[in-house]
Amino acid sequence: MHSEGKRRIWRWLPCLFAVIILSWFVLPSLTDDKKPTDVGGTSYDQLAPVLLGKETFDAVLKKDKADKNGVMDRQKKLLADRYDFTPRPDKKLTMSRGKAIQVGPTVKLPKDLSWDKLAGMSSDDIRDKGLFPLGFLPLPHPKHDVGGMLFPQMEIKLLPRLERFDLDFDLPEEFLPEFPPAIFLTTRPDLGDVSQGKVVTVENFQEIFQGILNAKDLEGMRLLVTQFPQQQFNATADRKTVNAQGMQGVACFDCHVNGHTSAATHLVGDIRPQSHRRRIDTPSLRGVNIQRLFGSQRALKSIEDFTEFEQRAAYFDGDHLTAAAKGINPLERGSQVHFMAEVQELLDFPPALGLGLDGKLDAKKFADDTPEMKGQKLFFGKAQCATCHPAPFYTDNLMHDLKVERFYKTQTINGLVATAQGPIKTFTLRGIKESPPYFHDGRLPTLEDTVEFFNLILELKLDADEKKALVAFMRQL
Numbered sequence: 001m002h003s004e005g006k007r008r009i010w011r012w013l014p015c016l017f018a019v020i021i022l023s024w025f026v027l028p029s030l031t032d033d034k035k036p037t038d039v040g041g042t043s044y045d046q047l048a049p050v051l052l053g054k055e056t057f058d059a060v061l062k063k064d065k066a067d068k069n070g071v072m073d074r075q076k077k078l079l080a081d082r083y084d085f086t087p088r089p090d091k092k093l094t095m096s097r098g099k100a101i102q103v104g105p106t107v108k109l110p111k112d113l114s115w116d117k118l119a120g121m122s123s124d125d126i127r128d129k130g131l132f133p134l135g136f137l138p139l140p141h142p143k144h145d146v147g148g149m150l151f152p153q154m155e156i157k158l159l160p161r162l163e164r165f166d167l168d169f170d171l172p173e174e175f176l177p178e179f180p181p182a183i184f185l186t187t188r189p190d191l192g193d194v195s196q197g198k199v200v201t202v203e204n205f206q207e208i209f210q211g212i213l214n215a216k217d218l219e220g221m222r223l224l225v226t227q228f229p230q231q232q233f234n235a236t237a238d239r240k241t242v243n244a245q246g247m248q249g250v251a252c253f254d255c256h257v258n259g260h261t262s263a264a265t266h267l268v269g270d271i272r273p274q275s276h277r278r279r280i281d282t283p284s285l286r287g288v289n290i291q292r293l294f295g296s297q298r299a300l301k302s303i304e305d306f307t308e309f310e311q312r313a314a315y316f317d318g319d320h321l322t323a324a325a326k327g328i329n330p331l332e333r334g335s336q337v338h339f340m341a342e343v344q345e346l347l348d349f350p351p352a353l354g355l356g357l358d359g360k361l362d363a364k365k366f367a368d369d370t371p372e373m374k375g376q377k378l379f380f381g382k383a384q385c386a387t388c389h390p391a392p393f394y395t396d397n398l399m400h401d402l403k404v405e406r407f408y409k410t411q412t413i414n415g416l417v418a419t420a421q422g423p424i425k426t427f428t429l430r431g432i433k434e435s436p437p438y439f440h441d442g443r444l445p446t447l448e449d450t451v452e453f454f455n456l457i458l459e460l461k462l463d464a465d466e467k468k469a470l471v472a473f474m475r476q477l
Helices: 002-031 057-082 115-119 123-128 153-158 205-209 215-224 303-312 320-326 333-344 371-379 447-457 464-474
Strands: 089-094 100-102 265-267 279-281 411-413 416-418
Touching (some): 447 464
Antiparallel strands (some): 411 416
């Protein structure tokens, strides 16, 4: 028996050693509470302590309110360092319903530099000397470590349910789209703006669209203005609202107001860790019928895909576990997604009275020596804009990587890691004067800022008159 016992021990010794070795490697990973590195990080890092029972809503509410002024002061300082937001409205041109268009550039230059001098430098010089204008760097969310849907104050005044207790919107109202925006339909161009000067909501969509849309499209519109649970607006303890209506969620048309945009902001849901997620400026839905890519980097192939994806993923930061905990509303493809998509496909660009049938300027209305016609020549020539933004809809429906990181060193800005950002879809320029701020994250407040940005990035060497002509042309689109 004694010998047999020894043999048993020797037979089990390899297994014992294996258990010890596995424990050596596995146990620390189960107990280590260190923060994930930039290339690590769980896909489920949005699961909040309040959902796990480790915190209470009252404790989070109290802390967020106490921190709010400090968070907003930090963001205001960042914006003040980047931009001069002194209103300079255009004296002639307005948006469809009369809001003034602001004239830039607003981006501040480094000391002792002019735009021409900066454009004459190489990307290596600009990067190594730290001369890339701060306003050209990626723009962080006001509270980047938390992120989430954030709505402008002008919208919250009308819809108090959209207010967050931890944050206010950061960009000035003068540099945002008009509110409420006009609505144009591909099926009824004879009616012009059908919005009646109202924000379309679940309370009034019937009176606005009855007799204009058919029954199926009215149902699609109802779904687009119906609130559904979302990451910050829901009925769980993990929310950023104390408004009872806000706890019901948000509607598609809360961000895409009237099928356009209020410039509400968010963070893309498809990147981890949190510090690498991009701020996203809500794009307009006008003219989605001519678009073939949806999502700034996801490149979804249909508006149906995007509509379904938004509620299943983007509403909850790309985390299906949190979505399940907060009451996700899965949309049925045939009788809901399809109806919603069909309505979106009816949303038209605003009329561009200066354009001809080919989408270019009508030569009967603009002489060769006008700024607009000179700008068009530049747009399709020296400025290279038409490479990605060809007529008539001024998008190539592709994605492009501008490699803006050539001009700056990787750095962390208020919680955002500003580094290489990869390819971004080409957004249409039709109706562009009505969609400030510009670029995918809203870092460029005016069209003048946008022209200066691309003049530098593409090394175009445009002079001051050429830049003004380009802006004049784009305001006709």
